[in-house]
Every structure is written in structure tokens, then in C-alpha cells.
Amino acid sequence: xxxxxxxxxxxxxxxxxxxxxxxxxxxxxxxxxxxxxxxxxxxxxxxxxxxxxxxxxxxxxxxxxxxxxxxxxxxxxxxxxxxxxxxxxxxxxxxxxxxxxxxxxxxxxxxxxxxxxxxxxxxxxxxxxxxxxxxxxxxxxxxxxxxxxxxxxxxxxxxxxxxxxxxxxxxxxxxxxxxxxxxxxxxxxxxxxxxxxxxxxxxxxxxxxxxxxxxxxxxxxxxxxxxxxxxxxxxxxxxxxxxxxxxxxxxxxxxxxxxxxxxxxxxxxxxxxxxxxxxxxxxxxxxxxxxxxxxxxxxxxxxxxxxxxxxxxxxxxxxxxxxxxxxxxxxxxxxxxxxxxxxxxxxxxxxxxxxxxxxxxxxxxxxxxxxxxxxxx
Amino acid sequence: xxxxxxxxxxxxxxxxxxxxxxxxxxxxxxxxxxxxxxxxxxxxxxxxxxxxxxxxxxxxxxxxxxxxxxxxxxxxxxxxxxxxxxxxxxxxxxxxxxxxxxxxxxxxxxxxxxxxxxxxxxxxxxxxxxxxxxxxxxxxxxxxxxxxxxxxxxxxxxxxxxxxxxxxxxxxxxxxxxxxxxxxxxxxxxxxxxxxxxxxxxxxxxxxxxxxxxxxxxxxxxxxxxxxxxxxxxxxxxxxxxxxxxxxxxxxxxxxxxxxxxxxxxxxxxxxxxxxxxxxxxxxxxxxxxxxxxxxxxxxxxxxxxxxxxxxxxxxxxxxxxxxxxxxxxxxxxxxxxxxxxxxxxxxxxxxxxxxxxxxxxxxxxxxxxxxxxxxxx
Numbered sequence: 001x002x003x004x005x006x007x008x009x010x011x012x013x014x015x016x017x018x019x020x021x022x023x024x025x026x027x028x029x030x031x032x033x034x035x036x037x038x039x040x041x042x043x044x045x046x047x048x049x050x051x052x053x054x055x056x057x058x059x060x061x062x063x064x065x066x067x068x069x070x071x072x073x074x075x076x077x078x079x080x081x082x083x084x085x086x087x088x089x090x091x092x093x094x095x096x097x098x099x100x101x102x103x104x105x106x107x108x109x110x111x112x113x114x115x116x117x118x119x120x121x122x123x124x125x126x127x128x129x130x131x132x133x134x135x136x137x138x139x140x141x142x143x144x145x146x147x148x149x150x151x152x153x154x155x156x157x158x159x160x161x162x163x164x165x166x167x168x169x170x171x172x173x174x175x176x177x178x179x180x181x182x183x184x185x186x187x188x189x190x191x192x193x194x195x196x197x198x199x200x201x202x203x204x205x206x207x208x209x210x211x212x213x214x215x216x217x218x219x220x221x222x223x224x225x226x227x228x229x230x231x232x233x234x235x236x237x238x239x240x241x242x243x244x245x246x247x248x249x250x251x252x253x254x255x256x257x258x259x260x261x262x263x264x265x266x267x268x269x270x271x272x273x274x275x276x277x278x279x280x281x282x283x284x285x286x287x288x289x290x291x292x293x294x295x296x297x298x299x300x301x302x303x304x305x306x307x308x309x310x311x312x313x314x315x316x317x318x319x320x321x322x323x324x325x326x327x328x329x330x331x332x333x334x335x336x337x338x339x340x341x342x343x344x345x346x347x348x349x350x351x352x353x354x355x356x357x358x359x360x361x362x363x364x365x366x367x368x369x370x371x372x373x374x375x376x377x
Numbered sequence: 378x379x380x381x382x383x384x385x386x387x388x389x390x391x392x393x394x395x396x397x398x399x400x401x402x403x404x405x406x407x408x409x410x411x412x413x414x415x416x417x418x419x420x421x422x423x424x425x426x427x428x429x430x431x432x433x434x435x436x437x438x439x440x441x442x443x444x445x446x447x448x449x450x451x452x453x454x455x456x457x458x459x460x461x462x463x464x465x466x467x468x469x470x471x472x473x474x475x476x477x478x479x480x481x482x483x484x485x486x487x488x489x490x491x492x493x494x495x496x497x498x499x500x501x502x503x504x505x506x507x508x509x510x511x512x513x514x515x516x517x518x519x520x521x522x523x524x525x526x527x528x529x530x531x532x533x534x535x536x537x538x539x540x541x542x543x544x545x546x547x548x549x550x551x552x553x554x555x556x557x558x559x560x561x562x563x564x565x566x567x568x569x570x571x572x573x574x575x576x577x578x579x580x581x582x583x584x585x586x587x588x589x590x591x592x593x594x595x596x597x598x599x600x601x602x603x604x605x606x607x608x609x610x611x612x613x614x615x616x617x618x619x620x621x622x623x624x625x626x627x628x629x630x631x632x633x634x635x636x637x638x639x640x641x642x643x644x645x646x647x648x649x650x651x652x653x654x655x656x657x658x659x660x661x662x663x664x665x666x667x668x669x670x671x672x673x674x675x676x677x678x679x680x681x682x683x684x685x686x687x688x689x690x691x692x693x694x695x696x697x698x699x700x701x702x703x704x705x706x707x708x709x710x711x712x713x714x715x716x717x718x719x720x721x722x723x724x725x726x727x728x729x730x731x732x733x734x735x736x737x738x739x740x741x742x743x744x745x746x747x748x749x750x751x752x753x754x755x
Contacts, residue, residue: 002456006422066595088683090591090687140499206574209569239457
């Protein structure tokens with residue numbers, strides 16, 4: 001399952017707050033990258049990222065491609081870190097205020113990108129060196145051969161190396177994820193209070209988006225599920241039926257699922273819950289209680305092969321991307337202590353539906369909420 | 378099939394008749410290029426092609442529309458759980474789930490005279506698999522689709538007019554709402570909300586507040602201060618980014634300095650000149666030249682190059698037209714463009730001025746309703 005939707009432009013609060021992500025943590029992170037390079041016998045590492053999968057370049061440089069036309073390549077050597085970014089000179093001046101590496105611009109309307117990479121290879125003396133490359137398969141078909149031609153001696157493909165390092169979150173990263181989760185929780189709470197008969201799903205989405213942006217979100221995605229729509233089959237691990245808001249007006253009595261993905265200082269948190277417009281019936285309260293209990297059970301069984309029985313569920317890693325290691329639900333069994341995860345549960349009984357999902361940390365084999373949850377829908 | 382998720386604020390409906398109109402344009406373009414089957418592919422990085430051709434709001438892995446030169450098109454989506462919504466919202470009769478786009482596309486591309494769009498917006502790995510299944514090189518149909526989409530249909534034009542009204546409203550809301558001490562990102566949130574609650578689905582939004590701006594950038598937590606110049610690119614989209622409209626304007630926190638008023642007057646003159654050049658048949662470059670000539674006349678010709686400006690205008694989403702000196706392609710009636718002489722001046726910094734138009738046979742329709750001035754918050 002993928003709920004991914006890319007915005008036209010990521011344009012929320014953009015900064016590097018060094019009180020939240022200290023330079024010492026960045027240095028420690030780069031030291032781990034270099035150690036992984038040494039383990040693989042690499043002299044240099046090139047990493048390609050685009051807007052759809054931007055976690056690696058964000059991890060290495062704090063650059064987040066904000067436009068689908070603007071990918072980037074980061075270069076790490078034993079004593080150097082730099083990037084070639086497909087952005088205009090004008091944009092680069094701003095980008096340099098919040099990334100932690102030097103960077104060369106390569107105008108996104110030009111075809112200069114391979115030339116810029118070639119210049120970096122020359123400048124850094126990388127000819128004939130052992131080069132690692134991540135993200136090769138992600139490059140567009142016209143770009144990939146041009147970039148690869150710059151490495152006539154070949155490259156060692158190291159897809160998964162940085163992703164593996166990203167899985168182990170530092171204390172500042174955990175705090176940023178906690179802050180993101182707290183904000184997602186606030187968005188759910190405000191959205192629940194705002195939802196009312198006669199308001200449209202679109203208005204509700206707009207308000208939730210507003211709450212998130214006022215709280216400093218870099219990006220946000222609000223999705224919904226109405227009571228008349230198909231629920232996933234019980235026991236299903238990868239069917240979470242949230243979709244973009246429509247202009248349908250909310251009725252006086254209805255159950256609505258709401259999913260919030262919120263990015264704060266680069267880090268994504270998720271939350272989902274049910275809103276019962278006009279108040280929950282006894283059956284709906286019971287459904288929500290059972291859904292929350294199933295969520296607890298799911299959290300208690302992280303690390304084990306577990307099918308959730310009467311509920312459907314979705315668990316996946318979170319961090320600089322919305323879907324990180326351990327990847328989705330088949331990987332519910334693969335959660336390890338220290339993993340930061342989104343866990344969502346959907347439940348239906350006799351027409352009463354409930355959703356419950358939060359950002360959790362895997363501790364001693366079970367999932368623990370990163371932010372105090374709403375006590376009731 | 379009724380379409381039940383259109384926004385209430387619009388009188389425009391993307392129904393089967395509208396899609397038939399778009400498909401007729403695409404098929405005319407296919408005829409020119411000798412294409413009998415066009416696969417219109419959208420990945421998350423370029424979601425707007427499928428929205429134009431199938432009215433499907435992409436979520437997840439991707440979607441493809443198989444459009445034959447004659448006969449029923451088929452929409453394939455990549456998320457099985459979303460099939461119910463796709464069938465409800467797309468006016469097309471045949472909507473299917475497809476778990477393996479590379480095999481599907483490769484297989485369909487074995488058809489004689491077939492082509493696929495936007496493969497360049499996908500990964501080389503995906504493109505390689507498509508080619509392997511197709512049995513060799515595949516034909517790029519992007520230009521075929523783009524040619525068809527350059528002229529907006531009446532429904533698209535109506536949506537773009539609504540987007541332009543949202544941009545105007547959002548700017549006036551910002552002008553009314555802004556107070557010293559408010560961080561940039563909070564004002565951006567206010568503007569976003571004003572647009573979204575009235576029907577925008579997203580916004581290409583840039584906004585900076587400095588006493589001397591070097592460019593328009595993304596919002597930070599910098600507090601807005603007296604004496605700041607607030608420069609905006611506001612670009613709400615209706616239903617999809619294809620139906621975007623952009624407004625560029627400048628607010629002065631407090632009375633504007635004479636030098637700012639003088640430079641804004643230059644930009645207003647450049648805006649006038651640029652728009653005066655707009656009509657069907659005019660090469661895009663002439664709209665650029667007209668704007669630059671005014672700025673040069675006032676002694677700032679050396680600044681009419683990057684990084685002191687970025688572009689003199691463009692379209693949005695599918696069928697995007699660039700207003701650049703290198704683009705000699707004639708404007709066409711029905712094109713929707715922002716014309717913006719946004720410009721850096723050495724004494725006052727970067728100032729914003731730009732408006733959305735629809736090109737007509739004899740000129741243009743101005744969508745912006747705002748004055749061409751620096752808005753002074755006193």
C-alpha cells in the first residue's frame with residue numbers, strides 16, 4: 001500500500017534549527033556513513049535522491065527536494081561532503097541557509113547536471129577511486145547513462161546502506177519525531193472539534209492543514225475515509241483505505257476516518273482516528289474501543305509474525321520519509337527495538353467502523369506511543 | 378457516470394463530455410504524429426497527466442491511461458484499495474487495478490504505432506523493464522500529449538479563473554492579516570487556509586519578508602518587521618495543478634520608500650508591455666523582450682538575467698509554456714499563462730509583480746483583479 005501524494009511544492013516552514021538538530025549529531029551521523037563506506041572499501045559515495053524518495057540526501061545534507069524537477073546528488077568522501085543540486089542559483093542561496101554541506105547549483109531547466117558532477121569528480125580527485133553509488137535505479141532514464149558514463153571504472157551499488165543507517169535514530173531525531181507526532185495529535189484533536197454537519201470534507205482538510213502549518217509543518221497530507229466506502233477485509237495487512245478529501249458535505253450522523261501525515265523539521269509522523277459527527281453511537285463507541293484495544297495488541301506484538309484477526313492493520317517505519325525501514329506490513333515481524341513506526345488499525349463490526357493509528361517507538365519488543373494519544377474519538 | 382466529488386464552489390464539471398473533448402484533442406495530436414495507441418503514464422512525480430486525461434486524483438504508485446486512436450480508453454491504477462473511488466470519480470467507464478505497470482505498459486507498447494508519455498519522470502529501472510517487455514526502444518509520446526493540452530478547454534479555463542480569484546483573495550487576506558511580529562510561516566498558513574477552504578487543493582507558494590530581498594523563497598520563522606518588503610508568488614490550484622493561477626505582488630510594511638514605488642512603477646509598466654504583446658501568434662520570446670525592454674529603458678537592462686530574475690512567465694502543469702528568450706513558439710488562443718516581470722533591483726532588492734492571463738485570438742483575458750502597485754500596510 002502507498003498513500004503517497006506529492007505536493008506541487010513543499011513550502012512550509014523551512015529551516016535548520018541547530019538547537020533541535022545539533023551540529024555534533026550531524027558530525028556523528030557522517031562519521032557513521034564514513035564507517036559504513038570503509039567497511040565496504042569505498043573511497044567515495046554518491047547518493048541520488050528525488051522528491052519522491054528524498055530521505056538519503058536529507059540525511060546527508062539536510063536538502064529536501066521541494067519540486068519534482070529538482071533532484072540532487074550528494075558526495076561523501078573521507079574528508080569532504082558536498083552536493084550537486086538541480087536548483088537555480090537563486091534558490092541555492094536560500095537552500096544554503098539550512099543545509100550543512102556546500103552545494104553546486106545546476107539549473108533545473110538546463111542539461112548541466114552531468115557536467116557539474118563531472119567537475120566535482122575532477123575537483124575531488126575521484127578518478128580511479130572506489131566509488132559507491134546509491135539511488136542509481138531512481139535516476140530518470142535519460143540521466144542515468146550520462147551519470148554512469150562518468151565512472152568508467154564502474155561503481156559499487158550500495159542501495160540500502162544509508163537507509164540502514166537512517167533506521168537507527170539518534171536522540172535528536174527521536175525528539176524531532178516526537179514533536180512531529182505531538183503536532184499530528186494536535187491536528188487530529190482540532191479536526192475532531194471542527195468537524196460538523198454541513199461542513200465539507202474539503203473544509204475539514206483545509207482546517208487540519210491550517211493547524212499543521214501554524215504548528216510549523218514543513219509538509220502535511222490529510223486523507224479521509226467515509227462510512228459508505230469499502231473497508232479492507234479483516235486480517236488484511238496492507239489495505240488502508242484513506243483517500244483525498246472530496247467536497248461531500250458531512251451529514252448530521254456519520255463516521256469519518258481521518259489520516260494525518262505531518263512533516264516537522266524534515267521528520268514525518270502519522271496519526272489516524274475516527275471522527276463520529278453528531279456523536280458516537282454505543283456500537284461506534286464499542287467499535288472504537290475494540291479498535292484501540294487491537295492497536296494495543298498490535299503494539300504488544302511487534303517483532304512477531306502477527307495477523308490482526310478481526311482488524312486490518314498497517315505498520316511501517318517513519319523518519320525522513322513517510323515509508324522507511326522496516327518497510328510495510330509484511331515487515332511487522334521485522335520491527336526491532338528502537339524502530340520508529342506508524343501503526344494503524346481499521347475495524348468494523350455490524351456497520352460500526354473505527355480507525356486508530358499513531359506514531360510509536362519499538363521498546364522492549366512492544367510499541368510505545370511517542371505522543372499522548374486522544375483518549376476517545 | 379455522475380461525478381460526485383467536484384468542489385461546490387465551481388460551476389465547471391469534469392464529466393465524460395469534458396474528457397471526450399480532451400481525448401479528441403489528444404487524438405488529433407496522435408494523428409499528426411502517427412500514434413495509434415498512447416499510454417498516458419503518471420508517477421507520483423508527475424501526477425497531472427493522468428488527472429488531465431482521466432480525472433483521477435493520483436495516490437500511491439502510479440496510473441496509466443491507455444488511449445487508442447479509436448475506441449474506449451482504459452484507466453489502470455496502482456492501488457487496489459482505491460479502485461472504488463477511482464471508479465466513482467473518473468468519468469471513464471473502464472477502470473482497473475494493475476499491480477505491474479512495467480509489464481502492462483511493455484506489453485501494450487508491442488502494439489504498432491504506440492507511444493508512452495513521461496517515461497522520463499520515472500526511474501531508469503522502470504523504463505528498462507518497460508523496454509525489456511516491449512522488446513526494444515519505445516516511442517516517447519510526451520510531446521503528443523503536451524501539444525493537445527496547451528490550449529485549455531472552456532472547463533479548464535473556468536477552473537483557472539477560479540484559481541486566479543483565490544489568489545487575489547489570498548493576497549488581500551494576507552494584506553489584511555499581517556502584523557509586525559508575525560513569523561513568515563504563520564502568514565503563509567493564513568493564506569493557505571483562505572485558499573484551501575474556498576476550493577484550492579494545493580498551492581505553489583513562495584513568500585519572503587526582508588528589507589532587501591534577494592529572491593522569493595520558502596517561508597522561515599523570521600518575524601515580519603516594520604520596513605520589510607513582503608514579496609509573494611501565490612499559486613493556488615483547483616482540482617489539480619493543471620488548473621493553477623499565479624499572482625505576484627509586493628507589500629510594504631509601513632509606507633513604501635520612494636525608491637520602492639518607483640521600481641514598482643517600472644514593473645507595472647513592464648507588466649503592461651508584456652501583456653500588450655500577448656495574443657495568438659506572437660512568439661513567446663516577444664513577451665519576454667517587451668518586459669525586458671521596459672526594465673532596460675529605465676537603466677536596469679543588465680539585471681534582466683539570472684540570478685536577478687528567473688523567468689518572465691510560464692504556464693502550469695500539463696501543456697506548460699515557458700516565456701523565455703529562447704522560446705520562439707507562438708502563443709495559442711486558450712493558453713493560460715502568468716506573465717511576471719519579477720525583478721531584482723540593486724537599491725531595493727527583489728520585487729514581485731505578475732498576473733495570470735488566458736491568451737485569445739486578439740489579445741488576452743486578464744484574470745487578476747488587483748491594482749498594480751505596492752500595497753502599503755500602514
